[in-house]
Amino acid sequence: MLHLLLMENLGYWKEEHFFFCTLWTGYLGWQWRRVRTIQEEINELKKQVKTTPVTPEGKPVEGEAAPSSAVELKIQQLTEERKELLKGSYRDRHYNAGSILLGFGVLEAVGGGLNTWIRTGKLFPGPHLFAGTAITVLWALSAALVPSMQKGSESARSLHIAFNTLNVLLFISQLPTGFEILMRVFEFTQWP
Template structure:
């Protein structure tokens, strides 16, 4: 019995010394390997993967590329985006949109002046139709002498004609078209940019009156611009709808100003320069 126990202890000691020898060899082997930080190791693996994908077909590359992106890189808050999360970038949207509100009023004035060019001509044509029956009275009646004073209708026609000439010199049609194009381009760009900047700063959007009114204003800009071809063909319904869209746009703009001011106060509260 004693001999059996002694044999068991000898075998156990041999196994223990063998395991210690393996652990020592493994530690020596790992100590000889160059130590690399986890980030460098991940970068090295990503570079190897990209080199392998370069030799593959384009559809395979397009399908597999999103799986190699780190989800943490998409986080919008925490300072990763630097100046894009700062107060300077956050204040660009209210400054630009405030300027576009004033520019909207200016574009509306130009459009109204161009409308007057057309409506005054219609008034002149109507007055001329009224003037012809008055002149075509009794043939035996003496014709008015050239030196006689013009009739009230003739005076009104002359006045409207001069007014229309001055309006035509103002080139309101081209100026209104250019103003509308600038308003559409910068307006849509900054309307989307405002939402993107909010995401940069907070990592999310805030559904509410300001966001929904801004989206409606953007849609009305596009809808008003879409009516231009029909307006150029003389459609009075398209012209009236164009005016209605822009009036609604201005009203939404005015209604949106208080909520925009509240957001500016929050920007100063929760952001820092720059």
């Protein structure tokens, strides 16, 4: 019985780790999104840049040479920012962290239910169980959107973000209920 109590205790702490891993994975995804959106901003700004007339030799026409415009400076700034973000390999890191979260998260969700069933012979329907089930389903739905996102679907990206935002909110609601369950397990445990 003590080893099952330890499993329950570790389960609560694993939930916190999954929560922080979810936040970290979201941060990496946000940075990867920033890489893509910066390029879109740069492209829009390039459309605003006025071309300077040049002579056949490629020199600016007299009186037309002007210092870099604010738009060109912004393009340069965003280009440098994008280069720095690209060094972070956020796309690969987000994908890897998401894959690990999905794999171990589903394993933990199923394992947590099995642990409760083994210890008590039943499951306890309530906010914790329902939130955990919803989190697991949202992980799967979010991962299922990846192929569409890789093909450039903005609606798939928006759904991916919405599912994972909802996941974070469900995790926030689940942490206190997990702590309550842990305290009940301690209360009803017969110590050797």
